[in-house]
Amino acid sequence: MRTHSLLRALSIRKIVGSVPNSVDSIHCDSREVIENSLFVCIKGYTVDGHCYIDAAIEKGATIIIVEEMPEEVEGSVCYVQVNNSVKALAHLASTFYGHPSSKLSIIGVTGTNGKTTVSTIINNILRQEGYKTGLCGTIEIDINGKKLPSKNTTNDSLTLQRVLHDMVENGVTDVVLEVSSHGLLQGRLSGVDFQTGVFTNLTRDHLDYHGTMENYKNVKGLLFSQLGQDFTKQKMAVLNADDEASTYYEQITGANVITYGIKNDADLKANNIQYKMDHTLFRLNTPNGTYDVVSPLVGEFNVYNLLAAIAALSDKLSIPTIIKSIKNIHPPIGRMQKLVDQDPCTIIVDYAHTEDAIKKVLHHLKMFYKRKIISVIGTGGNRDKGKRPRMGEVATEHSDYVIFTTNNPLDEPLDEITNGLAEGAVHDQYECIGDRRMAIYRAVQLAGEGDVVLIAGKGHDKFQIIGNNSIPFYDSEVAVSAWVQYHQLHKKSSSSIITKTR
Numbered sequence: 001m002r003t004h005s006l007l008r009a010l011s012i013r014k015i016v017g018s019v020p021n022s023v024d025s026i027h028c029d030s031r032e033v034i035e036n037s038l039f040v041c042i043k044g045y046t047v048d049g050h051c052y053i054d055a056a057i058e059k060g061a062t063i064i065i066v067e068e069m070p071e072e073v074e075g076s077v078c079y080v081q082v083n084n085s086v087k088a089l090a091h092l093a094s095t096f097y098g099h100p101s102s103k104l105s106i107i108g109v110t111g112t113n114g115k116t117t118v119s120t121i122i123n124n125i126l127r128q129e130g131y132k133t134g135l136c137g138t139i140e141i142d143i144n145g146k147k148l149p150s151k152n153t154t155n156d157s158l159t160l161q162r163v164l165h166d167m168v169e170n171g172v173t174d175v176v177l178e179v180s181s182h183g184l185l186q187g188r189l190s191g192v193d194f195q196t197g198v199f200t201n202l203t204r205d206h207l208d209y210h211g212t213m214e215n216y217k218n219v220k221g222l223l224f225s226q227l228g229q230d231f232t233k234q235k236m237a238v239l240n241a242d243d244e245a246s247t248y249y250e251q252i253t254g255a256n257v258i259t260y261g262i263k264n265d266a267d268l269k270a271n272n273i274q275y276k277m278d279h280t281l282f283r284l285n286t287p288n289g290t291y292d293v294v295s296p297l298v299g300e301f302n303v304y305n306l307l308a309a310i311a312a313l314s315d316k317l318s319i320p321t322i323i324k325s326i327k328n329i330h331p332p333i334g335r336m337q338k339l340v341d342q343d344p345c346t347i348i349v350d351y352a353h354t355e356d357a358i359k360k361v362l363h364h365l366k367m368f369y370k371r372k373i374i375s376v377i378g379t380g381g382n383r384d385k386g387k388r389p390r391m392g393e394v395a396t397e398h399s400d401y402v403i404f405t406t407n408n409p410l411d412e413p414l415d416e417i418t419n420g421l422a423e424g425a426v427h428d429q430y431e432c433i434g435d436r437r438m439a440i441y442r443a444v445q446l447a448g449e450g451d452v453v454l455i456a457g458k459g460h461d462k463f464q465i466i467g468n469n470s471i472p473f474y475d476s477e478v479a480v481s482a483w484v485q486y487h488q489l490h491k492k493s494s495s496s497i498i499t500k501t502r
């Protein structure tokens, strides 16, 4: 691309060296730089991209975007100084890739829990109705069926703009993006023109990063405050009427608001809900009529997720069409995924890693599993320590027996993490096993006939981060091998040591 067209996107403080005519690519990671490219130096949480200027030049970068001009500059290279290189990267990426978001209809889904589920439901319904769609989220990037790995829930602006460009090239018209609070605050979404913003819920999480719930709420609000500034476009904010943060988001958005809920008044309201072990039925009340909905998704939390998805699509598809597709939708991998069904016990893997999610999942299981609930509950190292006792409290409150363990311990001692969880326990039917594999084995070993084992926290995730290393680890595989060892090879159960606490 012509360099002058590219640099026009920036607010430039100073240029040192002569500007090359064109560049072939943009990078913010020196390890990915190729010949005749532009390298943007980002000051990160771990390292400062300015330290990799020499490495980038060695690999062929001809333009370096900096916040701080180096004292010594390489004569053959052009240095461009800007105030904020994160913003510069977003502008450069959007310009380089031809502002792809303006060619797509983009739905952004934010909230503490449910982003992946709601995004998956929306994507799936649109596909069933023949749309060419794209999805970017925690589990993967999906470009009209072509799957790519995703580093973050919300990827950095360069990756995102490149992916949106690839979507346009592949004929995609409609995109769903999971929008994390980290992504909003770190400007990863700058330059993305959302058509619709969806809010699932706001409960305690990420306070290591945001400090207070107020800050966390405000950051999520960025998605809604940025909608509706351009009244030539009909934009939509989809808000959860049963979550009090929605009042604030309604105030700050200029977009048309559509609400959904179960308890409070809402534009789309579910009632007569019938929870079944393997599906859910409810009556949907809308301003235009009442409809019966049947879904293979289970639990009250998934009724909210379904309502959010229906509302988000209500400007594109008729409600009967959406409801017809919902019948065929299954949850994303690692969400309420049943690995073993009453043989002799039931084993379920789920991604619940917040107090609210753990409470809601266990609440659902309690309705159907009248024998013991054994939970494996883990949390990450070095992050939000305040949430640990609260997770421990709800886990013990709603389970008969809990194994506290770890989930990406990073470099924190394992017993510090598990003790933090155990601090909140409301009864003594628990044990702490820092090693996640051993924790899962123990839970499966303890399960007797008719019991249910919930393995929460990692869902689809196939790695465990210990220290700086990402080690292959998949809850589902570990759980199945434990089940084979304890329940298939020996065909005997050892559940008697658990006392019932519910």
Ligand SMILES: CC(=O)N[C@H]1[C@@H](OP(=O)(O)OP(=O)(O)OC[C@H]2O[C@@H](n3ccc(=O)[nH]c3=O)[C@H](O)[C@@H]2O)O[C@H](CO)[C@@H](O)[C@@H]1O[C@H](C)C(=O)N[C@@H](C)C(=O)N[C@H](CCC(=O)O)C(=O)O
Binding pocket: 028, 029, 030, 031, 041, 042, 043, 044, 045, 046, 047, 048, 049, 052, 112, 151, 152, 153, 154, 155, 156, 157, 180, 181, 182, 183, 188
């Ligand atoms: C704490 C945090 O948010 N970190 C994010 C941040 O990384 P960072 O600041 O540590 O980056 P860094 O390693 O210091 O590198 C700084 C710069 O130097 C460059 N570099 C680095 C090394 C090198 O050799 N050469 C080089 O050029 C890097 O490419 C980068 O441009 O910027 C990266 C690019 O956007 C993110 O991938 C990374 O997410 C990490 C992996 C992470 O775990 N983040 C979590 C907290 C997060 O963002 N989670 C949310 C979901 C939350 C939810 O559950 O709702 C998400 O959206 O994923």
Ligand SMILES: Nc1ncnc2c1ncn2[C@@H]1O[C@H](COP(=O)(O)OP(=O)(O)OP(=O)(O)O)[C@@H](O)[C@H]1O
Binding pocket: 111, 112, 113, 114, 115, 116, 117, 118, 138, 153, 178, 200, 201, 301, 302, 304, 305, 334, 335, 336, 350, 351, 352, 353, 356, 357, 358, 360, 361, 459
């Ligand atoms: N609407 C909801 N309210 C509360 N809990 C939910 C809701 N939807 C899903 N959950 C629970 O949260 C877990 C994670 O769901 P999901 O992956 O959809 O959320 P997410 O917001 O994408 O999570 P993350 O940001 O960590 O990727 C599920 O496995 C389930 O236990």
